[in-house]
Amino acid sequence: MSQPDFSFETLAHQNGFAHVAGVDEVGRGPLAGPVVAAAVILDPKRIPAGLNDSKKLTAKSRDALYDALMADADVSIAQANVAEIDTHNILRASHIAMVRAIGSLRQPADHALIDGNMVPRDLTLSAETIVKGDARSLSIAAASIVAKVWRDRHMVDLAQQYPHYGWEKNAGYPTAQHKLGLARFGVTPHHRRSFKPIHNILYQDKNVSN
Template structure:
């Protein structure tokens, strides 16, 4: 299994960029909750061991790495709300969150490594898109970890107020428990109304009430 490395960051530094940020988002697929993004500038002489695509790590490992990354790197976390997701679309909203994360860094990035195949259109800094970047670049891997942990914890908090959907376990993704909760208890303010399963429930309710 290939591991992410620091080659993209090193290449950028050789081109004269001093502050290279890895950028990733999490939460495109869920039916509920915001989409979250992180930007991380790792210091070359202090990179935590074990960084990888967050999906390849256990929750316990992600949590430990989250604390380590927050302690040694320049990290910015941002989100686009459910309202913004519904107003634009999930891709545009994820890019909005990414731009906010980059802008929120305490040390301004002069180059960004973006996970995926698109550079957000409002990003003003130099940038390159890296397909499957969370498994190739250590900075993007770090961003994927902190974004995932941060969003999961946010969904756990929301689950305290909306206990019927299993968000503390499914993070808003359309699991059987989540779908059953929707059938029994309906749509919450945190559900994405532009997503087809939620839209269909609301539309059916409207037909019934009409």
């Protein structure tokens, strides 16, 4: 199984770019919570060992790598909230979060490696897309880890306020426990109303009450 490497970043450096940021987002699929993006500029001399697509790592490994990246890399985290997801759509909201993350780096990036196949339309710097980038580029892998750990922790915090949906375990994804919570306790302010399962609950409630 191939591991992500630094070849995309090295090529960008050879093409004259000094600050190359890997960018990834997490949280397109959940019914609740924000979509979160991270941008990471790695220090080539201090790349943490074990970086990989966040989905291929254990929670313990992700937490350790998150701490290492926060200490040794230029890291920025941004989100698009539920209102923005519902106003635009999840793809657009994820791009908004990506642009915010890139714009909040300590040292301005001059080239971005974007996970996926679309460059966000508001991005004003040089960029390239890399399909399955979190498994191919170390910087994107780093961004995938940071975004996932931050969002998972955020959902644990939200679960303290709304304990019936299992967000501390499912991060807002539509698991059986989450669906049961919705059936019993209804929709919270953190649910995405534009998503069909939530829309259907609200629409059904409206019909019943009329």
